[in-house]
Amino acid sequence: MTSTQPARGMRDFLPDDVRRRDYVVEIVREVYDRYGFEPIETPAAENIETLLGKYGEEGGKLVFKILKRGEHEASGQADLALRYDLTVPFARIVAEYQAVLPKIFKRYQIQPVWRAERPARGRFREFYQCDIDAIGSTSPMVEAEQIGAVAEVLDRLTFQDFTIVLNHRGVLTGLLDASEIAPERREPALVALDKLDKIGEQAVEADLVTRGVAPSQAARLMEVLRTITGHSGNEQRLQELHRLLDETPHRGAVENLGAIVRLVAATPAAARVAIDPRLARGLSYYTGAIMEITVPDLPGSLGGGGRYDNLIGMFLGSDVPACGFSLGLERIVVVMQERGMFPAAASQSAVDVVVAAIDESAQTAALELASTLRRSAGVRVDLYPDVAKKMDRIFKYVDQRKARFIAVLGSDEVAAGTVTLRNVAQKTRDTMPRADVASFIQTTGKT
Amino acid sequence: MTSTQPARGMRDFLPDDVRRRDYVVEIVREVYDRYGFEPIETPAAENIETLLGKYGEEGGKLVFKILKRGEHEASGQADLALRYDLTVPFARIVAEYQAVLPKIFKRYQIQPVWRAERPARGRFREFYQCDIDAIGSTSPMVEAEQIGAVAEVLDRLTFQDFTIVLNHRGVLTGLLDASEIAPERREPALVALDKLDKIGEQAVEADLVTRGVAPSQAARLMEVLRTITGHSGNEQRLQELHRLLDETPHRGAVENLGAIVRLVAATPAAARVAIDPRLARGLSYYTGAIMEITVPDLPGSLGGGGRYDNLIGMFLGSDVPACGFSLGLERIVVVMQERGMFPAAASQSAVDVVVAAIDESAQTAALELASTLRRSAGVRVDLYPDVAKKMDRIFKYVDQRKARFIAVLGSDEVAAGTVTLRNVAQKTRDTMPRADVASFIQTTGKT
Numbered sequence A, B: 001m002t003s004t005q006p007a008r009g010m011r012d013f014l015p016d017d018v019r020r021r022d023y024v025v026e027i028v029r030e031v032y033d034r035y036g037f038e039p040i041e042t043p044a045a046e047n048i049e050t051l052l053g054k055y056g057e058e059g060g061k062l063v064f065k066i067l068k069r070g071e072h073e074a075s076g077q078a079d080l081a082l083r084y085d086l087t088v089p090f091a092r093i094v095a096e097y098q099a100v101l102p103k104i105f106k107r108y109q110i111q112p113v114w115r116a117e118r119p120a121r122g123r124f125r126e127f128y129q130c131d132i133d134a135i136g137s138t139s140p141m142v143e144a145e146q147i148g149a150v151a152e153v154l155d156r157l158t159f160q161d162f163t164i165v166l167n168h169r170g171v172l173t174g175l176l177d178a179s180e181i182a183p184e185r186r187e188p189a190l191v192a193l194d195k196l197d198k199i200g201e202q203a204v205e206a207d208l209v210t211r212g213v214a215p216s217q218a219a220r221l222m223e224v225l226r227t228i229t230g231h232s233g234n235e236q237r238l239q240e241l242h243r244l245l246d247e248t249p250h251r252g253a254v255e256n257l258g259a260i261v262r263l264v265a266a267t268p269a270a271a272r273v274a275i276d277p278r279l280a281r282g283l284s285y286y287t288g289a290i291m292e293i294t295v296p297d298l299p300g301s302l303g304g305g306g307r308y309d310n311l312i313g314m315f316l317g318s319d320v321p322a323c324g325f326s327l328g329l330e331r332i333v334v335v336m337q338e339r340g341m342f343p344a345a346a347s348q349s350a351v352d353v354v355v356a357a358i359d360e361s362a363q364t365a366a367l368e369l370a371s372t373l374r375r376s377a378g379v380r381v382d383l384y385p386d387v388a389k390k391m392d393r394i395f396k397y398v399d400q401r402k403a404r405f406i407a408v409l410g411s412d413e414v415a416a417g418t419v420t421l422r423n424v425a426q427k428t429r430d431t432m433p434r435a436d437v438a439s440f441i442q443t444t445g446k447t
Helices: A015-034 A056-060 A070-075 A087-096 A140-156 A169-178 A183-193 A201-210 A215-230 A234-245 A251-264 A311-316 A329-338 A360-374 A391-400 A411-416 A434-443 B015-034 B056-060 B070-075 B087-096 B140-156 B169-178 B183-193 B196-210 B215-230 B234-245 B251-264 B329-338 B360-374 B391-400 B411-416 B434-443
Strands: A045-047 A065-067 A078-082 A105-114 A126-135 A163-168 A273-275 A289-294 A303-307 A322-328 A353-357 A381-384 A405-409 A418-423 A428-433 B045-047 B065-067 B078-082 B105-114 B126-135 B163-168 B273-275 B289-294 B303-307 B322-328 B353-357 B381-384 B405-409 B418-423 B428-433
Touching (some): A015 A126, A045 A087, A087 A126, A087 A311, A126 A140, A126 A329, A140 A163, A140 A303, A140 A322, A169 A215, A169 A234, A169 A251, A183 A201, A234 A251, A234 A273, A289 A322, A353 A360, A353 A391, A360 A381, A391 A405, A405 A411, A411 A418, A428 A434, B045 B087, B056 B183, B087 B126, B087 B322, B126 B140, B140 B303, B140 B322, B163 B251, B169 B251, B183 B196, B196 B215, B215 B234, B234 B251, B251 B273, B251 B289, B322 B329, B353 B360, B360 B411, B391 B405, B405 B411, B411 B418, B428 B434
Parallel strands (some): A163 A273, A353 A405, B163 B273, B353 B381, B353 B405
Antiparallel strands (some): A065 B065, A289 A303, A303 A322, A405 A418, B045 B078, B065 B078, B105 B126, B418 B428
16 A cells, blocks of 8 residues: 655645645735735746756755656656746746736745755745745835835734844855955855854854865955944944945945835834845845845744846846745744744634434435525534434534534424524524524624 | 746736636635535645556556656656646545544645646646545435535536536446446446547447447447436436336446435535436546536536545555545636626726835835835735836836826925825825825725
């Protein structure tokens, strides 16, 4: 017999899981809708060329590839691949539909992505991303609005202690230059820096050297980063960055960072943003501001994003400015669950009433009653399908379904046109005309 | 440059598409919830053994397979496959979680599936199924409730002319026996019969012969089917089936069909069900009643289902009775769109107001105003990110966003604490205190 487990690193969601996830997704969707983002969806599989070369060397290894079909299957070649993020498919969409999309276009997209990572706590091979992206503007208003939208989502979910960490790829380049790290070592250096969270400063410094950065340069970079983060407060860090980079080509990046921070003050993210020059972000396509959401008790982040002004050009031939922010559904759900942040209603699987026929002759009446009750506002109705010889079975089922009432129909009830309605919690029962059952259930408050 | 089209047979959904799909999914979910079904979700990819051997020879060829990763990639072997339907993953779930699931368990699942079919109008390689299934009972109440639930979904979507065609695998076996078709030819015969819709009676008769049925037997089967369908009305067809099969081991199948039809009369599907002995259904796992929804102007069906009492046993070792019904989201959306059945609100992408700063100094005020308005009930707010040098650009954008109002902020407005609010349709404008904008928008009715 075949195994009944889900594939490695992937998960099944039972009813309570699905309801909790839907609760989060509903709030995300509502906020993004209210912010004027429009929904789009793309296929799970993309032509393999669409994804190749977009995620850097590390990322590319983690793409799930789909075997050609039919006579080509034996070749072992792949022509499709599973979506690795929502950004590259979005860039493809912008290129494909540029004639019909507005020049300035804001979209949200809530769909799963697949990465063949080694599974770990809170890291899965299939997970949902909730992305917002905007194309067509280089204004820092874009970053500010997105940071505000994300903060509003987290506020609505009752997160109280998140920080949106902010940095800029141009600032990072400036700091690498200031440490005399050569341009061809920039990308490896960012890969090393991206691990700071996980492995700490010393290990990053060693990793920089492994990746070809001279020990003195690595030491200097770490020193520069320490100097900036020695200042607390965004204004002080900005001043330090200005001091370091104002005479370099990267002055504009610092100014951009400052503009974003000032604009964010007018959004729900006002008290949430913290400039941190150590933030690197893994993906290679970022060109400007980068951001990441952290909460104290979670290694890694709840989400992140940044500006990527060149990616769409890889599909379109001419560049289109773009910026996006992605929330990780799984991470959010894990933290909310561990902290007991879900309201009871978020995983409420209770039905109001189970209708049960105790004679075969009452089955039609049971179905009729169920149909009538289902037309009554707000009443969730289950039907016990078997003719129960013993009430015990029904009681057990009703208990599992967390039903408030049992509507029992036997030959007596059918003959009299009545229903015996049992109140499960109060262990009472009333026999009443069928027509009265709906309002009785509606008016008996949920406890 | 890489192609920007989606993969063959798969589709991108732009905002209006997504909203229409969500409109349908919301109704499906609401009805299934009200009927006491519980949501579950499973991963897109399954271990390949889970899917192999479940769909018959034809089906198996259409499964998308995922290449092993890392050092095993070069072997060309596949270890995972994309979900082909929602029934087999559900059967796996039932086996895996039997200790925690109720013995009688009703679930719904709304997720995409993938099949490498030749794409055609209304046939895609990625499509959503909306499935309900119930395990643990052999009662015809199960079929009746599911048929009722599906009819209620279609009613709510305002379909007026659908038929739920009903047949039974046991009846089909009986009719094949009555035509003296040997047991080992049954499965090929059903494959031929399943094409009746598409290729007509004569071609099916020829196809039966191609598949090893003797010409006289093929002719006899077609004759038997004609005799039954010569009667109109379920009662007459049931009588004819009783006449043909009462002295055979398949009498029980006819009785089951009759019980389902009588119970359905007590559901919202009362006038919708039609027994048709020609209905075969493609999948090999059905064991009892089978059903399919047809509408006059669509070749193929809007959905279908049936009883499959042995499939879960393939995972569990012991059989668990089960029955399910699947709605095809794409088919439903295609028909509704062709017939203009979507209410205007179903693809409503309008925002209420676009906030625009016309001076850089007004950007903070614009973000503040947008944040305030977004906290106001029911107001959907977009922010024009650039400092527009010409109002033309803003007007063009506002037109694309179908906004009712433009809230303009320049240095004058900032100095005075006001906003200039333009009513797009009436081409009027009012300058008002910032605090008054929200209620002005809320009280100016949508036209």
